[in-house]
Amino acid sequence: MSGYMYPNEITLYWSVLIVLYPYITGLVAGAFILASLERVFRVEAVKPTYRLALLTAMSFLLVAPLPLLFHLGQPLRCWEMYFTPHSTSAMAMFGYVYLWYLMAVLSFEIWLDYRREIVLRSQSSKGLLRLVYTIMSLGSSNVSERSLRIDDRVGWIVTLVGIPSAFLLHGYVGFIFGSLKANPWWSSPLTPVVFIFSAMVSGIAAVTLIYMAVTRLRREPIDMRCVDTVAMYLFYIFIIDFSLEMLDLVHRIYEADESFRSLDFLVHTRLFFSQIVLQILLGTLAPLILLFLTQIVKLPEIARKRIYVFSGCMILIGVFAMRWNVVIGGQLFSKSFLGYTTYKVGLVTHEGLLVAVGLSLLPLFFLWVLLMLLPPWSEAGDRQSAAAD
């Protein structure tokens, strides 16, 4: 600690788990937006990632509330958010937005999209798997052409509703921070918008990496037309995201209000590595330049693949650093603007590094289970791809 902190400010209350929470919900929202590219905007080239994006979104969404639960002082009282929500609280919306997104959007869309396979598998598989698929079919066994057409139509509508829902899910996370007038590092109407675009960037990068890794593990050829198209969209959205973040930064520097000196000092000292090096240089400028290269120079396939993998990893690190800088950075300075504290991540505490790493890996486990149960490359998927070709 240096300078003067109010005595109650010395302890940081929002830990690495609260960093993880917007990061994970961002991946959910971004993955869903990628899925909607194919479904709503009819970008046929990205079809191979469509189902994978949905399953990725689902895997991460299942884990999204866990960091919050681990963080709560009284986790058993979390149900109060559902039963007695406080109407003026941005956070009170979490339960409803989460449930809406989980049940009315993602689960429903995945179910509609996979219903035919689920029904067929419930008839062809044996033992426990048969039971699992029978439960998943929810008693529906009609796979006639007409019912599948209805599924397709309803699925389209659900995706259409899902786009603003994805924006709502992550925009509201940004609003939780952006609406706090007590904290000038967070308080900005741009915060929710920056959160949405950085979410799209991280989600698309994550699905691209997962697609490339899973395809390689299956010893199948990577659909370069698909990956190139995804990279193109990633690049354009990334430009918007970067512009918004820079607008926020330039605005703060030019306006230079009462908090500026304190925040400027923070960025040049305690946040220098995570903000300047990780978030801006390595996590934003490096992948932006590389992705730009793929747009203007005709690079060989292997070079493009490497660029996509490297850029994807850098983007994920950069967006995590951005969440870190927002959540932790916003608590490192005193609201008196006269002092600074430090944050040390515990290793085995209930909000420590091990829990954070575990929660980060858990979605990958869920994804593996979902890929086993509902393979996106199933017969029907191939049939659809073939039909599209």
Next chain:
Amino acid sequence: MNITRRHILLLLPAAAVAWKSMLAGTPEDSPNYNMSEHWWGMLIDISKCIGCGNCVRACQTENDLPDGFFRTWVERYHRSNWSLENPEVISPDGGKEGFPSVPDDPSGEYFFVPKMCNHCADSPCTQVCPVGATFISPDGVVLIDQRYCMGCGYCVQACPYGCRYIHPTKKVADKCTLCYHRITKGLTTACCEACPTGARQLADLKNPKDPIHEFLKTHTVQVLKPQLATGAKTFYNDLDGSVR
């Protein structure tokens, strides 16, 4: 009757005890307390504060607070003669045990600023609580229902004055209650009672007979961070521009 020095020596302590009792008020039963008749605030006269830390100790004892966390604390400001922007502020252990002595020939000005919950009428902490565990009572006191609080910490982030913390053992939010258990019985707060100079005074803004009204009329009174429009009800007399 001749009043001798002996009489005075006997009467003075008795008068002091009687006066203290009068100041504290006569306790009344809470059931008779009518919330709609009060609108509580606090007056802090900076020019009277001597930084003794009595208020901090009284608060900690009265409310059984954990070490290192404060419902009230005292800061000592050292402001140079010309710069309001970079005061030197200290509050060792919340000012509980007082402060180190000031240099013999000090440059600039030294003064003490007691801090506590501002019991804002438009309190940001109440606004953000996801379950409504934090609320403003009808008599204007910001309170927490600790049997209901989830310990999410959102209110701690939302308070611009650093007045809240998560209780280390109860794992729920905690803050100044304006000694609600006392003021509803007609007593004053523990910090006001312990203050030897009367720098802190509980104020009932709804009571036309409360001396606060006369004081507000005749003094230049300010609240902390007025630009945040929180409706703070902790009023400061003689507040220096350097105080945050």
